Amino acid sequence: MIEDDAALAGALQRVLPDDGHHVEWEQRGDRGLARAQAERFDVVLTDLRLPGLDGLDLVRELHQARPKLPVILMTAHGTTATAIESIRLGAYDYVLKPFDMVEFLALVAKAVASSRLMSEPVGLGAIEAGSDNLIGSSRAMQAIYKEVGRVAARPVNVLIQGETGTGKELIARALYQHSERAHAPFVVVNCSALPETLLESELFGHERGAFTGADARRIGRFEQANRGTIFLDEIGEMSLFAQVKLLRVLQERVLERLGGRETIPVDVRVIAATHRDLEAAVRQGRFREDLYYRLNVVLIRLPPLREHAEDIPDLIQYFLRKYGPELGGDSATIQPEAVALLRPQPWPGNVRELENVVRKALLLARGYPINADHVRTALAKSTGVAATHDQSLRDYVRELLQAAQLGEVRDPHLRLLESVERELFSQAIQLVKGNQAKAARLLGVSRLTMQKKLLRFGLHPGQQEPGA
Secondary structure: OEOOOHHHHHHHHHHHHHHOOOOOOEOOHHHHHHHHHHOOOOOEEEEOOOOOOOHHHHHHHHHHHOOOOOEEEEEOOOOHHHHHHHHHOOOOEEEEOOOOHHHHHHHHHHHHHHHHHHHOOEEEOOOOOOOEEEOOOOHHHHHHHHHHHHHOOOOOOEEEEOOOOOOHHHHHHHHHHOOOOOOOOEEEEEOOOOOHHHHHHHHHOEOOOOOOOOOOOEOOHHHHOOOOEEEEEOHHHOOHHHHHHHHHHHHHOEEOOEOOOOOEEOOOEEEEEEOOOHHHHHHOOOOOHHHHHHHOOEEEEOOOHHHHHHHHHHHHHHHHHHHHHHHOOOOOOEOHHHHHHHOOOOOOOHHHHHHHHHHHHHHHHOOOOEOHHHHHHHHHHHHHHHHHHHHHHHHHHHHHHHHHHOOOOOOHHHHHHHHHHHHHHHHHHHHOOOOHHHHHHHHOOOHHHHHHHHHHOOOOOOOOOOOO
């Protein structure tokens, strides 16, 4: 943190460690730059007006020296021009003082995650803990490693297809880390996590007044990824309208911000991923054929775990090394009959589901070798909760639709969303024992939104729902 305001610096030094961060503080821009260039940090927070070196100059020099290090600019003297210039010079984002602390902490968390994705290597076929790895010596996984090696350094777009939990993000990171753009930013966008209008703004940016709430110009993720790589996760969820704009970026290497007329050149490699069958989506008219072929220059299909079950023992050993020190001791082990029980499972959640089961088994074993009973219990907990949730949700939806048919309920869609939202906010505020800031941070919403929802649903911090 490079900040000459001692009061703000003191406040952030109290708040940021509560979120798990260790903070180093410098008051001068030149000293902060020197430390950020020489030492290893996940994120740099810097003021705009600093003694020794201006904040924009700091962003420029630091981005040139360490382009993968996220820099968040903090300023009380913000203008649209300054904001745009900071992003163009390489800043990860900017905030205007005074800022909402919950939203600021969420931004810092996103920057830390982005830094980790760019800096932590992905091992191919290794079983070493301490970093993310794609595990497996099967013929299917060896073919994947060869394909990554073959196309990583080539300047082509890549489409990754695979079921949920097969490791699509790890493949994208491996492609990035072994490419000629590994020195430049790696920007991740989850296309299924945002509604259509917000996704378009997230990708391409917007001008002031482009839509309700757009009170300032915003730089999109494509501009931030210029000369680097953008990973579009779950691209099959993108609307047809957004697909048109994405196609133009891929064809012409230019974009226009939402509500703007300026044509902005961009040089970005696109890696996209989906769990859907995009060829079927093209036939059904839900995905543009021309965009599909633009993305599908190289197609990497990740096999589901059930198709390379011979890799399960290696995966188990990797997860034991990864989570054993935290959950089961440094020498966590598993008995052969327990491994034999895990191998023939269907694994609809693939590697991610196996990872969760191993973690549950470690907790159940409490430092002793994992046996077959531990595995049976972990499997029951893993599948039972999901099945119960899915069944109860199906039943509730069925009841709502039947009531709507009889004219007893209007707007079943809104009724369902409100019920889920009420339960979500109720459980969140209970979980953090009434701390609204923590609950807002947990849910990824602002503190003001948290307060409005609690008021709307008649909830008070720590209060349970009637009948709970």
